[in-house]
Amino acid sequence: MTELLRTLFVTTPGTSLHLERDTVRIYHPDRPGRHVLPLVRIEQLVVWKGVEVTNDLLLRCASDNRAVTWLSRNGRFLGRVGGNQVGNPLLRLEQVRAHDDPRRRLEIAKAVVAGKLQNCWQLLLRVARDAEDTRQDKIRAVAAAHAEALVAAANAATLTELLGVEGAAARSYFQAMPLLAKGVPPGRTRRPPEDQFNCVLSFGYGMLRVAVVGALEQVGLDPCIGYLHTVRSGKPSLALDVMEEFRPLLVDRFVLTLFNRKEITPKHTIQDPAGGVTLTDEGRAFILDRWSRARERSWRHSVLHRDIPAALLPNVQARLLARNLRADQPVYQPWIAS
DSSP: OEEETTEEEEOOTTOEEEEETTEEEEEBTTBOSOOEEEGGGOSEEEEETTOEEOHHHHHHHHHTTOEEEEEOTTOOEEEEEOSSOOOOHHHHHHHHHHHHSHHHHHHHHHHHHHHHHHHHHHHHHHHHHTSOHHHHHHHHHHHHHHHHHHHHHHHOOSHHHHHHHHHHHHHHHHHTHHHHSTTOOSSOOOSSOOSHHHHHHHHHHHHHHHHHHHHHHHHTOOTTOOSSSOOOTTOOHHHHHHHTTTIIIIIIHHHHHHHHTTOOOGGGEEEOTTSOEEEOHHHHHHHHHHHHHHTTOEEEOTTTOSEEEGGGHHHHHHHHHHHHHTTSSSSOOOOOOO
């Protein structure tokens, strides 16, 4: 159990959460004692597969508009209950109109890709600064390819062309992972992740997704109507869009640091029968602790020109996107670290 920024994370299978007046009681048969938290301290609950949330607590959370999110053992999003959503029909109409307008959809999608490529480029150059000559040259070559991809993305005439540019850059980026952290394999595997690095990376993306979905809903946007990612039933396309600019520096950098410091050990993961790699309970607790610390770090915001804690960046960007959709600002400006 971890409490972070008014979010309660519960990871241990066999745990049950109960409503007890105005508190949450956390019970596990192997952990005797009374563990309670006042509901007033909790804005949302994030629970992993194998954790039970009683019906009374679910109903209370729905009544209070307190979100409950379920994740798989590796942090993949499974579902969410959030009570009444923020009522902002005019904003959602503008969101749909922008999706249905090819020009506006491409414009927002380009901004999303530009934010991701720019932050990947920054991450690569930061690592290259401290690398030895040969490795430094290789990392800088990947960074140069990302700079070229930025130009190509800006000039893309169609969404298909833009997706091609983004996909090629992503492949070269993940192939370069061994240059950024020793012992890390090249390429990206998921569902299931096939190694420790990809397992921890998937977990980090799962945490980011929870934060972004919540931020979008708070401002009244529909997380499922996006611009870069295809709209499909049950797919949070807009959340996946907004996540892109945060992946390199909030998740990739975080995970690379854990591996470079050799903080991830064999006890943190286990090979499952299907051939994938899964986090152990100890691994999840360890990464959540490190994630909570990383989210407290402040980053300079390129639009607001002030330092913003990492945990609040999704909320800021959700509001900037809403302003663009309402025509209060001419373009959506992604977060780019400065």
